[in-house]
Every structure is written in C-alpha cells, then in structure tokens.
Amino acid sequence: VFALIVFSCLVGEGYTNVPTSSQLFCIFNRNEDACRYGIGIGVLAFLACIFFFMVDIYFPQISNTTDRKYLVLADLGFSGLWTFLWFVGFCFLTNQWSSTLAEDVHIGADSARAAITFSFFSIFSWVSKAAVEP
Numbered sequence: 080v081f082a083l084i085v086f087s088c089l090v091g092e093g094y095t096n097v098p099t100s101s102q103l104f105c106i107f108n109r110n111e112d113a114c115r116y117g118i119g120i121g122v123l124a125f126l127a128c129i130f131f132f133m134v135d136i137y138f139p140q141i142s143n144t145t146d147r148k149y150l151v152l153a154d155l156g157f158s159g160l161w162t163f164l165w166f167v168g169f170c171f172l173t174n175q176w177s178s179t180l181a182e183d184v185h186i187g188a189d190s191a192r193a194a195i196t197f198s199f200f201s202i203f204s205w206v207s208k209a210a211v212e213p
Contacts (some may be wrong), residue, residue, distance in 0.1 A: 081201040082128070085168075086121030088194040089114050092187035106187045107175035117172060117194055120164050125146040126202070127157060158209035172198060 094103040107113035124127075131154050141147050165208045172195045 081197045082121040082124035084197045088190040089117045092190035095187050106191050108178040110175050113172055113175040116168055120168050124161055136176055155209055158205050162205040165198055166206045169198040
C-alpha cells in the first residue's frame with residue numbers, strides 16, 4: 080500500500096511546470112532522477128508484493144522442501160534489499176526536497192511530502208516483513 084501511495088503521489092503531482100513554459104520538471108529540485116527513483120521502486124515493490132503474495136497462496140501446495148527453502152530465502156533477501164532501497168529513496172527524496180526552491184513549487188507540495196513520508200514508513204514495513212519470515 081505504501082508503494083502505491085509513493086508511486087501515485089509522484090506520478091500524479093510529482094511533475095510540474097512554470098506558468099511561462101509547458102515543459103514539465105520533477106518537483107524535487109528539478110531532479111528527474113528523484114522522481115524516477117521513487118516511481119521505479121514503488122512500481123517494482125508493488126509487483127514484487129503481488130508475486131510474493133501469490134507464492135504465499137501456493138506455498139502449502141509446494142511439496143519439495145528445497146523449493147520452499149529457496150522461496151523463503153528469496154522473499155527474505157528481497158525484503159532486505161527493498162528495505163535498503165526504500166531507505167536510500169527516503170534520504171534521496173528528502174535531500175532533494177530540502178534543496179527545492181519555493182518558487183518551483185506551485186502545486187504538489189503535499190504530494191511530495193506524502194511521498195517522502197510513505198517512503199519512510201515503507202522502511203519499517205519491509206523491515207518487519209524481513210523480520211517475520213519463518
């Protein structure tokens with residue numbers, strides 16, 4: 080859910096323009112990489128959650144213990160990696176937001192703050208997912 084919020088905030092209002100131009104730019108200090116990173120990890124996290132949810136549904140039907148072990152290790156490894164990537168994303172977005180000029184923000188400030196906030200919450204949700212793995 081947090082990944083969807085970050086993704087939707089950045090896609091919905093993460094890009095803006097000045098009144099004199101039609102050229103869109105990222106609201107985070109005009110750094111396109113900040114928006115791309117947030118959108119990228121948000122989409123990939125959502126897709127991975129769907130994949131691992133499907134694995135969890137079919138997990139009791141997997142009789143091979145080696146396959147089960149590899150699936151659990153993949154889930155654990157992915158959760159650890161995504162915890163790190165969300166931490167990097169939070170730091171990156173926060174840094175770029177603190178460098179953003181006030182005249183560059185016409186609309187979308189609340190969405191930018193929401194993306195930063197929910198990327199911070201995502202760190203703890205992925206840590207808890209990694210810690211709860213059997």
